[in-house]
Amino acid sequence: MVNPAGYDHLQRQLIPGYGSLARLGVALLAVSPLAEAPGAEVLVAGCGTGAELQEAVAQRPDWRLTAIDPSEAMLDEARSRLEGAGASIHWRQSTAEALADDPGCQGRFAGALSVLVLQSLPDDGSKLGFLTALARSLQPGGQLVLVDLMQPSLPSLQEQLTAAWLAFQRASGLQASDADLAPFTHGLHPVGLARLTSLVNAAGFGDPARIFQALGYEGFLLQRRG
Numbered sequence: 001m002v003n004p005a006g007y008d009h010l011q012r013q014l015i016p017g018y019g020s021l022a023r024l025g026v027a028l029l030a031v032s033p034l035a036e037a038p039g040a041e042v043l044v045a046g047c048g049t050g051a052e053l054q055e056a057v058a059q060r061p062d063w064r065l066t067a068i069d070p071s072e073a074m075l076d077e078a079r080s081r082l083e084g085a086g087a088s089i090h091w092r093q094s095t096a097e098a099l100a101d102d103p104g105c106q107g108r109f110a111g112a113l114s115v116l117v118l119q120s121l122p123d124d125g126s127k128l129g130f131l132t133a134l135a136r137s138l139q140p141g142g143q144l145v146l147v148d149l150m151q152p153s154l155p156s157l158q159e160q161l162t163a164a165w166l167a168f169q170r171a172s173g174l175q176a177s178d179a180d181l182a183p184f185t186h187g188l189h190p191v192g193l194a195r196l197t198s199l200v201n202a203a204g205f206g207d208p209a210r211i212f213q214a215l216g217y218e219g220f221l222l223q224r225r226g
């Protein structure tokens with residue numbers, strides 16, 4: 001279980017490019033075919049402490065946002081972060097899978113963001129269930145920005161990449177204990193690009209287009225098939 005207190009600071013020290021991820025994701029979605037429309041409905045699935053929401057409100061104050069997360073503690077933290085931002089945010093304590101079972105949410109959203117969520121779901125049907133739910137929640141042609149830890153494309157470089165990642169953390173001043181870091185670094189289930197492609201295709205999306213990469217963290221733009 002991730003502790004929301006100090007979450008953002010830790011993420012910035014741990015994840016190369018974390019500070020740019022939300023900004024880039026929102027910027028891409030803001031000019032996507034459906035979500036560029038004024039007042040578009042946009043879903044933030046697994047909003048955590050609200051990094052993507054804060055960026056969405058700054059760049060597109062006209063968007064009507066739905067923020068979901070199954071963790072009450074995370075939602076509370078995001079709510080207090082966004083308090084007073086004057087944003088139109090519908091908060092809901094829910095998984096993406098439960099949201100998509102609500103007939104009122106099926107095919108509803110012009111765009112969606114999901115940052116660092118899929119990586120924590122095992123590839124035993126859970127990843128497919130999550131991605132299928134996101135596709136069902138989007139309008140046909142709606143786009144999803146998906147950011148996750150991925151398996152390296154060149155396994156022979158794994159050792160070097162891991163050493164570089166640890167060096168990045170040290171240089172960023174990370175001093176957290178192993179216990180503090182465990183929720184961020186353990187119990188993750190990254191997949192490679194081929195597997196991600198087959199999962200998103202099965203879920204109802206076209207092929208993933210890579211829009212970001214920093215070490216193992218990769219961002220993709222996906223479009224729900226019409």
Ligand SMILES: C[S@@+](CC[C@H](N)C(=O)[O-])C[C@H]1O[C@@H](n2cnc3c(N)ncnc32)[C@H](O)[C@@H]1O
Nearest residue numbers: 045046047048069070071074095096115116117
């Ligand atoms: C590592 S945090 C990322 C939070 C935020 N997106 C960010 O980048 O800072 C992952 C979040 O996904 C949420 N989550 C886990 N399973 C989920 C699901 N099935 N649907 C929606 N959110 C989920 C967790 O509660 C957690 O808040």
